[in-house]
Amino acid sequence: MKSSLFHDIRLVFRKEMKSALRFRAAWAAMLMFALTTLACVSLAVQGGGLSPRLLAALYWTVLFFAFMAGIDRVFEAEDSAGTLLALRVYAPADAVLFGKLLYTWLLLLVLAVPLTLAFLLLMDVTVVTPLVLFLLVLLGCWGMAAAGTLVAALGLGASVRGSLAPILLMPLMLPVFLPAIFVTSGAFGAEAASLSFLFGMGLYDAVLTVGASVLFPHLWYAD
């Protein structure tokens, strides 16, 4: 049973990857949104002079809103093609959730690499503890992907889907967002924050993942 679920997850993930390679506009839009926002901020502050705390807040804000620019696309391919019912019939809810979650996580990580490099370059930031920043990005992106996948499913059938996702996601993301900013400011040279916050983020990510897997079948299967 477990290997079958794993197989189904892999199939959904592969479908998402193929779809993403076919419609590259979603990736490009998220990346360009992030880079444009970052360029605007860098231009406004003329490149530097900000405190590590403010830099950390800017970094996560840009990453979060870039993600928001693409989150409603998680189920859009099936919704616009009219294949949602086929996916409902052929794939178990857990496979759909985790296949899409893994894809969204990968998408966010791919987005985070150029964004982080551009951020460090344009804002003249030195990373004191690169490993901590790496772990933060992994955990932060997982939290956003877990909550984002469920929220994207919530928006199916909504009349105002595009603007709904950030409204639904923001309160759920604060427990990831605030410790991430706190620890990132340490990685950017402020007084180092306790690494127990990383553990807390990991724990919250796990809670979000379990919560999403328990609740998603209720959304996926109609009455």
Next chain:
Amino acid sequence: MNRKKILGVFLAVLTLAVLCAVFFLVPPAEGLDYYVRIAFFHIPMAWVSVLAFLLSAWWGARYLRSRDMRFDRLSARSARLGLIFVLLATASGAVFSKLTWGAYWNWDPRQTTIFVLLLIYGAYLTLRAALGEARLRARASAVYALFSFLTVPFLVFILPRLYFSLHPSPVINGSGSIDMDTSMLLTLLASLADGTLLYAFLMAGGSGRDIRKEESA
């Protein structure tokens, strides 16, 4: 006299008693003077807004288990009332903050908590407004109510460790004892009971109206 009318009369008497106690019985608090009176309004509002959130999630869970639309109506009504109570708690807290700390808002951990609650209520009701089909709306909003409830442990246990707080100590302090004048404590307990009964009264009053509204939609 039916049960609702008895509750209404009892609520009116209790509210009057609490108001009398707040204005004529409670002594000025150390460091807060008579501004402490706001707390007897603010704390029950904050308590009821959390209670309404908890019950909205609870009724959401009941809906998902039974698919009985009655639970969806209760969940939605609790969230609507919760939004009103959280707005009142935020406004009274901001006034208290201005009078005692000199600023309406400074992102104190408890202000952040109440703000997150405000965002969740707003998001929940926006989601309901955006979904037209009743069953889909009930399912999605129950899921969101339960999913957003996962933030509670963070707001209660982690957030206060992240930021310094100017907020007065809770009723039961860190050593586990109650550090409050007896008349003040009794008045606070009465105001909490009053707020909870007000919520129960408003919940009971809306069920029939919600059914008629849903049927006419």
